[in-house]
Amino acid sequence: MSARRLVAGIDSSTQSVKVVVRDADTGALVRSGAASHPQTTQVDPRVWWEALELAVERAGGIADVVAVAVGGQQHGMVTLDADGEPVRPAMLWNDNSSGRQATDLVAELGAQRWAEETGTVPVASITATKLRWLAENEPENAARVAAVCLPHDYLTWRLRGSSDLRDLTTDASDASGTGYFSGRTGEYRLDLLAHAFGRDDIVLPRVAGFREAVGRTTTFGADALVGPGTGDNAGAALALGLGPGDVLLSVGTSGVVSAIVADPPADATGLVAGFSDATGNYLPLVATVNCAQVLDATRALLGLDHDELARLALAAPAGSEGLTFVPYLNGERTPNRPDAMGALHGVTHASYTRENLARASFEAIVCGLGVGLDAVRALGLEVASLRLVGGAAKSPALREVAPSVLGQDILLPAPGEYVADGAARQAAWVLDAQEDPTADLPAWTALAHTATEVASAPSAPVVREQYARAQELFLSR
Numbered sequence: 075m076s077a078r079r080l081v082a083g084i085d086s087s088t089q090s091v092k093v094v095v096r097d098a099d100t101g102a103l104v105r106s107g108a109a110s111h112p113q114t115t116q117v118d119p120r121v122w123w124e125a126l127e128l129a130v131e132r133a134g135g136i137a138d139v140v141a142v143a144v145g146g147q148q149h150g151m152v153t154l155d156a157d158g159e160p161v162r163p164a165m166l167w168n169d170n171s172s173g174r175q176a177t178d179l180v181a182e183l184g185a186q187r188w189a190e191e192t193g194t195v196p197v198a199s200i201t202a203t204k205l206r207w208l209a210e211n212e213p214e215n216a217a218r219v220a221a222v223c224l225p226h227d228y229l230t231w232r233l234r235g236s237s238d239l240r241d242l243t244t245d246a247s248d249a250s251g252t253g254y255f256s257g258r259t260g261e262y263r264l265d266l267l268a269h270a271f272g273r274d275d276i277v278l279p280r281v282a283g284f285r286e287a288v289g290r291t292t293t294f295g296a297d298a299l300v301g302p303g304t305g306d307n308a309g310a311a312l313a314l315g316l317g318p319g320d321v322l323l324s325v326g327t328s329g330v331v332s333a334i335v336a337d338p339p340a341d342a343t344g345l346v347a348g349f350s351d352a353t354g355n356y357l358p359l360v361a362t363v364n365c366a367q368v369l370d371a372t373r374a375l376l377g378l379d380h381d382e383l384a385r386l387a388l389a390a391p392a393g394s395e396g397l398t399f400v401p402y403l404n405g406e407r408t409p410n411r412p413d414a415m416g417a418l419h420g421v422t423h424a425s426y427t428r429e430n431l432a433r434a435s436f437e438a439i440v441c442g443l444g445v446g447l448d449a450v451r452a453l454g455l456e457v458a459s460l461r462l463v464g465g466a467a468k469s470p471a472l473r474e475v476a477p478s479v480l481g482q483d484i485l486l487p488a489p490g491e492y493v494a495d496g497a498a499r500q501a502a503w504v505l506d507a508q509e510d511p512t513a514d515l516p517a518w519t520a521l522a523h524t525a526t527e528v529a530s531a532p533s534a535p536v537v538r539e540q541y542a543r544a545q546e547l548f549l550s551r
């Protein structure tokens with residue numbers, strides 16, 4: 075019998091970095107580790123590397139793996155100077171500073187053109203808007219930029235031990251979230267980069283094939299192939315092996331609704347971003363900026379841990395007796411209101427209780443997902459199944475509130491790190507492709523058993539009705 079081969083997957087996400095080590099042939103989990111990221115919307119990318127070092131150590135090292143790949147939070151603008159050092163802290167997807175620049179870019183070229191040519195109408199999350207912000211607000215820094223890449227590209231490059239900007243690589247799933255890449259053609263749009271940033275004489279990461287080994291790593295004592303990596307949402311889709319009509323709901327820092335389709339989406343309303351996936355298909359996606367951290371904020375206010383918040387929320391009736399939370403604590407991306415503030419509606423002596431506030435917080439983030447679900451349906455997607463993943467999916471309250479508000483049963487993959495798992499699965503794919511360049515994604519039977527539980531609850535349409543009324547009050551102001 076041949077020796078067991080191990081692969082590592084990394085998820086450098088907004089709040090933390092996670093490392094999983096899995097069996098390359100079955101997908102069985104061998105060990106894992108994690109470390110925190112700063113809770114800010116601008117972060118020095120070198121801090122991600124330090125966190126990765128700690129997470130690798132906590133995972134028992136990766137010296138024995140034969141391939142590794144990195145998934146990461148999308149869109150973050152990592153600017154490097156000619157020596158490969160960060161010019162300034164990376165501006166993350168949830169940094170809304172570039173809201174006005176997004177509005178300007180849409181006004182200059184038109185929403186329809188952006189949607190058709192890049193798949194996405196720019197909002198503050200999109201990298202191109204951050205580059206415009208940099209050019210306008212920090213011209214000296216902008217002039218020092220020799221390369222721009224994304225969080226997962228930076229870590230992939232560091233894993234390979236390179237400081238040569240020409241070695242930077244990315245993949246289509248993450249490149250498709252920059253605003254200067256066409257998922258349809260698989261090519262950068264240097265004209266759009268120049269339009270946004272005023273320059274196109276900078277290095278952009280080479281877009282690698284989806285099972286291509288982009289190099290080797292000898293860091294962490296390993297001697298392993300390095301895969302191209304993925305944007306985090308495409309990574310989760312890779313782990314779960316989503317098929318037509320399978321919709322993924324991710325409840326991390328962002329609330330995300332996404333699915334896999336064969337044709338490039340182009341939604342000129344700007345609600346649905348038409349990203350690429352990590353297999354040559356497309357990933358229509360709707361994201362909110364306010365998701366798990368809304369629960370964290372309510373927990374902090376009420377002085378509760380996760381379990382206590384869930385118990386409190388489940389002690390309130392569906393609809394929270396009319397208390398409705400519009401949770402724009404960090405501006406919002408869907409709807410596109412980067413400067414918005416949140417609001418509580420329906421406050422009465424009867425409704426203003428701790429229980430209702432807890433439940434209204436869960437209902438708020440699920441209503442955000444509901445808006446996303448409506449938007450992907452409006453593009454013609456037939457929703458066959460829903461799966462719930464991400465940090466807040468562990469909450470029993472979310473598992474009850476989500477099917478009740480969305481009026482549909484939801485599959486619950488076992489709590490896990492699906493982005494890191496997707497990166498690990500890609501690493502195994504890269505390994506297989508060394509023998510057979512046309513290899514299929516490895517079957518990974520050990521991961522296939524994860525969607526065992528189903529969340530069910532009586533439908534409560536009143537929640538979305540009262541949320542829509544409260545949101546309308548806000549939007550019409």
Ligand SMILES: Nc1ncnc2c1ncn2[C@@H]1O[C@H](COP(=O)(O)OP(=O)(O)O)[C@@H](O)[C@H]1O
Nearest residue numbers: 087088089090326327366380464465466468469
């Ligand atoms: N049991 C739980 N109930 C609700 N929220 C949780 C629970 N466990 C973790 N979280 C929240 O999940 C978030 C982290 O989820 P994660 O998917 O790792 O985020 P990200 O990928 O954006 O870094 C944090 O805001 C954390 O407070």
Ligand SMILES: O=C(CO)[C@@H](O)[C@H](O)COP(=O)(O)O
Nearest residue numbers: 087088147148167326327328
């Ligand atoms: O901006 C998007 C998708 O367009 C977010 O999904 C980020 O990719 C961050 O993901 P999490 O850290 O919330 O998982």
